[in-house]
Amino acid sequence: DGEEQKLADLIGSYHSDAEAGSQVEMVFKPAVEGRVIQSVTINGEVDETFTGGFDGCGYQITGLNIGQDEQTGRSVKTSGQSGAPKYAGLFAYCDGAELKNIVIEAPQVKTSEFGGALVGCANNTRIENCTVNGGTIVWDDTKGSCKLGGLVGDLIGSDSIAKNCSVSAEVTAIGTAKSTVNVGGLVGELYSGTIDSCTFTGNVQMTGSTKEGKTIAVGGLAGWLLGTATDSHVEGKVTNQSTGTAGKIYVGGLAGMLSDPAKDCTAEVEVQNTGKAEEIYIGQVSGNTLA
Secondary structure, three states: OOOOOOHHHHHHOOHHHHHOOOOOEEEOOOOOOOOOEOOOEOOOOOOOOEOOEEEOOOOEEEOOEEOOOOOOOOOOOEOOOOOOEOEEOOEEEEEOOEEEOOEEEOOEEEEOOEEOOOEEEEEOOEEEOOEEEEEEEEEOOOOOOEEEEOOEEEEEOOOOEEEOOEEEEEEEEOOEOOOOEEEEOOEEEEEEEEEEOOEEEEEEEEOOEOOOOOEEEEEOOEEEEEEEEEOOEEEEEEEEOOOOEEEEEEEEOOEEEEOOOOEOOEEEEEEEEOOEEEEEEEEOOEOOOOO
16 A cells, blocks of 8 residues: 555464464555565564465565664564574464565575574475575574575475575575584475475575584585475585584585485585584585485
């Protein structure tokens, strides 16, 4: 209707419907054709799980700013000392949701655990035809784990899929973890789901550290890919420059750790590792020997 709206407030207004188990469908249709959605600042609470459908209709969302010093609005729950949200994304946490035709321009996202431009953590969620153009996705904290991706931090559940999605961004982990670190261009961790016909262009970098004996996985498409990847492509640079001594380090152009051979996937990526660990696995496609 032309009036200023807070997107997170609009989504959060359906919180009671979600608690009641009601299905909610949301369609993004700006009143002015070709209008850009500007100055999006996330201010929703972490415990507001989104369970409905959201169709962005291909309109651009700009000014997405999460976990940065400029953030305003009501407080979000945080973990650790970085002051950034534990779940950071246009949607903090999705469960059984469907997100499609969403375009995010130059997002600035910072998280203390689960972070992506679109979703921090998504369980049994379908994501289709979503795009991230430019921007930076950063993890920075001094405790816990890291699940960081350009699109989704953690994509879990056998019904989860990212299909026909593209990301061109800088994805960087700079914190000090006490547990596993998974960093990927598209998805930080994929567990039991599917990545199909997706692309990533940009740089994925880990410069932080984790506790001795813990695992670091860095990849162009996903850091930890315990699922299915098909018809996807990566271009850019994947680098691990972690400090200290980890238990295991996996660095790969497509995935740091890949559970099954990827079908019709390619990686035109410069892969580098200077980190130290008890075991180190580096590969053009994936770091582990199952690739």
